[in-house]
Amino acid sequence: MDHTQARRWLGTAVAEARAGLAEGGIPIGAALYDAHGTVLGRGRNRRVQDGDPSTHAETAAFRAAGRQRSYRGTTMVTTLSPCWYCSGLVRQFGISRVVIGEAVTFRGGHDWLAEHGVEIVLVDDPECVAMMRDFIEDNPALWHEDIGE
Amino acid sequence: MDHTQARRWLGTAVAEARAGLAEGGIPIGAALYDAHGTVLGRGRNRRVQDGDPSTHAETAAFRAAGRQRSYRGTTMVTTLSPCWYCSGLVRQFGISRVVIGEAVTFRGGHDWLAEHGVEIVLVDDPECVAMMRDFIEDNPALWHEDIGE
Secondary structure, eight states: OOHHHHHHHHHHHHHHHHHHHHTTSOOOEEEEEOTTSOEEEEEEOOHHHHOOTTOOHHHHHHHHTOOOSOOTTOEEEEEEOOOHHHHHHHHHHTOOEEEEEEOSSOOOSHHHHHHTTOEEEEOOOHHHHHHHHHHHHHOHHHHHHHTTO | OOHHHHHHHHHHHHHHHHHHHHTTSOOOEEEEEOTTSOEEEEEEOOHHHHSOTTOOHHHHHHHHTOOOSOOTTOEEEEEEOOOHHHHHHHHHHTOOEEEEEEOSSOOOSHHHHHHTTOEEEEOOOHHHHHHHHHHHHHOHHHHHHHTTO
16 A cells, blocks of 8 residues: 555544544544545544543544445554454454554554455554643543553 | 343243244344343334344344444344344354354354354244244345345
């Protein structure tokens, strides 16, 4: 995948993360793109906003995309390395690629996805790292709750 | 875990699955129990009912339980072997045990969960098998959509 395209797509997820932060939420955003570069769905973590522990950024984007017959050729773009819950989503539904903003503040299941044939593009974006680092420093209990630790 | 208790708890998940079937949905139900045997949340697959591909039975039960500080000692009871998405949920949040109605019509990630320290109780319930077998026979496309195949 072209790096410029990965960064552009990541911008959609970052916008969702920033919106979540502005709402007092956990700043993780995601978007599901189809093979032609169209956004099928986008969303952000909603634990705080909706009191909903099941809505991580990736599941929010997946839900927003509605029912799809196939996820072949789709890309899940997320600001943070996907946790096991979201990695399981990618594997179960056969999402072809995951673009990841950063895996410094949290490392989920993306190596496991790569082993199972999912293309992983790790952007290592400084804004994504800074956003999560600041958030975790200010809200450690909330963050640990979100990843079940 | 006591087998009688496992069967009793499974009854809650089966009631959810039956309700889903009556609504024209995919008949998979689940419930999350705490260590004292209290239901924290229950739910069913809602792909058809809500047009929502992200709500599998286990995620529905998990959402219904609301925000929890810890899942230590909890049990996810489900009528069907959990797919990778729902297995990832169990692993990420540290749910201690999974009670499974059947793994005949579909085999998800429960061996992987066992490898990672989750207690697995497979009930092998004939009603669960029959409900899914009949549903898949009558609705193969819908079923394949639900598991991304």
